[in-house]
Amino acid sequence: MSRVVTEPYRREIIGAKGSIFYRAHSYHTKVPPEGIVPVIEHYTNPGDTVLDPFCGSGMTGVASLLTGRKGVLSDLSPAAVHIASGYTAPNDPAALADAARALLADLADLEQELYGTKCGRCTGDARIEYTVWSDTVVCPGCSHEVLFWDAARQPDGTISKNLVCPLCSSSFRKGDTEIRPGAPVLVSVGCLSCRSREQRPLTPVEMKIAHQAHRSEITDWYPTAPLESWREMWRGQHGKMGIATAADFFTDRNLRALAAVWKQANTSPERLGLRFATTAIVNRASRRYQWNPKRPTNVLSGTLYIASMTYEFNVFSLLRRKLSAVIQLAKKVGETQGQCSVTRSSATDLNHLPDQSIDYVFTDPPFGANIYYSDASFLWEAWLDDFTDTTNEAIVSTSLTAQHGGKTLNDYEKLMAASFGEIARVLKPGAWASVMFHSSDDAVWSSLERAIESADLTLESAVAFDKSQPSFKGVKQMTNQERVSSFDLVLHLHSTAGGVAKRRQAITASVAEQDVLEAIASHLQTATPRQRSTPYLHSFVMRLLLERGASFAGYSYGQVEVLLSKNFLFEKGAWSRAQTSNSPASIKIEGTA
Known part of the structure; x- marks a missing residue:
């Protein structure tokens, strides 16, 4: 009942x-x-x-x-x-684990071909965990091709919007240049023998594998859906970077690896779980992960942005970690x-x-x-x-x-x-x-x-x-x-x-501006710092208007911010009541903190 x-x-x-x-x-x-x-x-x-x-x-x-x-x-x-099905459908954790091991074993030779290398410390077998790629731009001053990596990086490792040509010292902006095919500039290598991790420039062998035209060797299906220019998220930069289809969001090497993984996932008895794990790494395996001097930054949600310096993550390393998480999910x-x-x-x-x-x-x-x-x-x-x-x-x-x-x-x-x-x-x-x-x-x-x-x-x-x-x-x-x-x-x-x-x-009852100010003032008396932020207070005002059936006109986020700035004090990311005799009177609406 x-x-x-x-x-x-x-x-x-x-x-x-x-x-x-x-x-x-x-x-x-x-x-x-x-x-x-x-x-x-x-x-x-x-x-x-x-x-x-x-x-x-x-x-x-x-x-x-x-x-x-x-x-x-x-x-x-x-x-x-x-994705919702992958999160909620029952999966046999043991069967899924067996299928995961089988998939990785079947593609072990391909991983070695695409990401295998040698440790610089012990010379033992190692694998490339990620490669950092940089756009190549044309200097407007001298017409030479310059790596964005060389033109934009500052001595402290940060990236400047003003690029400087290392050849002629001309200063220019990325939007004013022609973009040409990029190049790998850095690898992170994990040793399978001594277990060390090193970040260094690429060896000639690693450079050759990275530049190899793997797409011509792909026999498995991969997506070629066009990125149409009418899409909200299409930008002129996509055209400059040669992003015409879904496949172009991936390096040739990662596209080859993903195509092989996708084929295996689709033919496995544990198809649902393996496909779920594979789509879970698709964005991270793409060119959408922006390089950061301190740590990898996440894909920018709500965009299809590709930065000038990006990570090319080892597809199989991503998949190993994600399969472990999906097996854990199946157990839960x-x-x-x-x-x-x-x-x-x-x-x-x-x-x-x-x-x-x-x-x-x-x-x-x-x-x-x-x-x-x-x-x-x-x-x-x-x-x-x-x-x-x-x-x-x-x-x-x-x-x-x-x-x-x-x-x-x-x-x-x-x-x-x-x-x-x-x-x-x-x-x-x-x-x-x-x-x-x-x-x-x-x-x-x-x-x-x-x-x-x-x-x-x-x-x-x-x-x-x-x-x-x-x-x-x-x-x-x-x-x-x-x-x-x-x-x-x-x-x-x-x-x-x-x-x-x-x-x-x-x-x-109507809600006049003074009513809103009094409600905010009352709330600020006992609110936590997080509840005194502008985003929280905007939601607070929306709630007040909703519950009183009042009009929202004049209470956009920017307008609420202006209202706060005129009547309250802002310090260290939080608002507080002005300590004057003219502070709004205190009232409290039901259920607030």
């Missing part, structure tokens, strides 16, 4: 990103499943059915497994369906009591689900124009040879034509309204839906509220979700490079007759 819940979940949610359930496979956005667990337990009983129609990487399904519920997941993206999934199914479908059409069949919904839909998911999934979907139909992709993309998935804010709102209508249809009477959302744009928030209002759902509360670690865009915000919100809100919606429209008619 379904649990009767009359009060929404009101505690702020914290989710860490360190568990195997989170890190086995990357995705553009991901909600730590441990943060979803207490919310599921608040709204449902063991055995109840939990839906996520924008499932992404499948973390709602993982939380359902952990709590003994039945997860029902769906997504428009074939990459999302593949096997210990859970829940179930999960994953279906490919648009959230606007859940026709595979009967009316009033779902006990609870937890979902994390696209946030307007934040991420272009189909482009961000390009490399995964190229290897899967299956691409997102962008017709119903719920994004805002005004630079694209309708033919290629372009949509206005109004189009986005219609798709979200249709999705919320389907959520309301499949929810049991009196059941709840939790929707995770954030946006820096007040117009997107207004669009979301209207979409909810069109369904038979009542907004009862909103709480902050702290993922503990900021996204790449969140990091940029904290360094004042970009103004974005990095704290999500979880909106708790109740399936009741009348919906938000009825609730809003009953609301008579």
Whole structure:
């Protein structure tokens, strides 16, 4: 029997990103499943059915497994369906381990051919763990070809935007030059005998293998899907660097290795687990990993950017580590009591689900124009040879034509309204839906509220979700490079007759700017430093407006930042109350810290 819940979940949610359930496979956005667990337990009983129609990487399904519920997941993206299935489908850990050993054994000779070398210390057998590649640029001053590695690196190892030609000393910018095929400049070698690790310039033999035209020797299938210039993530730099297809995101050597691994994975009895492990290394095995003098930096999510100096990681070393993680994941999934199914479908059409069949919904839909998911999934979907139909992709993309998935804010709102209508249809009477959302744009928030209002759902509360670690865009915000919100809100919606429209008619209170200032002032009295950051306070203001049914107009991220700067003190990344007699009076809204 379904649990009767009359009060929404009101505690702020914290989710860490360190568990195997989170890190086995990357995705553009991901909600730590441990943060979803207490919310599921608040709204449902063991055995109840939990839906996520924008499932992404499948973390709602993982939380359902952990709590003994039945997860029902769906997504428009074939990459999302593949990844969510890999996270939630049961696998025999022993059989998967045997298949992993067999795959690596079958391809051991190929690894030796592509990455084998000798240790510089003991002369024993060793393998190249990674090679650093540098673009070649043409100096505008003397027309000589110059390695970016030589022109941009400073004495302290950092990279300068102003390049200096080592031949004629001309100073120039990368964007003003012609880019030609790059060259390897550094290798990291791990010895199989003395176990030492060394980083050094390449030997002549290593240089020859790196430059070898391996693509002509590839007999296995590899993706040749074009990177069309109409894509949101296409940049002129791709053309300059010769990036015309998915295959061009990889060095010839890594493309040859991945093609061989993909063939083995697809013909194995443990196909699901091996394919999951392989796509989990695709981005790291590509040219998208930017070289850093201190440590490898992650692929920039939400872009298809390729830097001028990149890592070429040993595909088999990546795979060994990832297979170990996927086997560990299989063991953990096997210990859970829940179930999960994953279906490919648009959230606007859940026709595979009967009316009033779902006990609870937890979902994390696209946030307007934040991420272009189909482009961000390009490399995964190229290897899967299956691409997102962008017709119903719920994004805002005004630079694209309708033919290629372009949509206005109004189009986005219609798709979200249709999705919320389907959520309301499949929810049991009196059941709840939790929707995770954030946006820096007040117009997107207004669009979301209207979409909810069109369904038979009542907004009862909103709480902050702290993922503990900021996204790449969140990091940029904290360094004042970009103004974005990095704290999500979880909106708790109740399936009741009348919906938000009825609730809003009953609301008579308005929220004036002074009300907002007083709420912030009250919050700052007891807030932690993290809860006094600009991203948190923007989410705090959005929550206040949501719960009072007020307009979002005038409260974009940038406008909230201006409001804070005029009324509060900012020091060491946190806001505090100004110590004056004119400080806003103290009030406190329900459920805040």
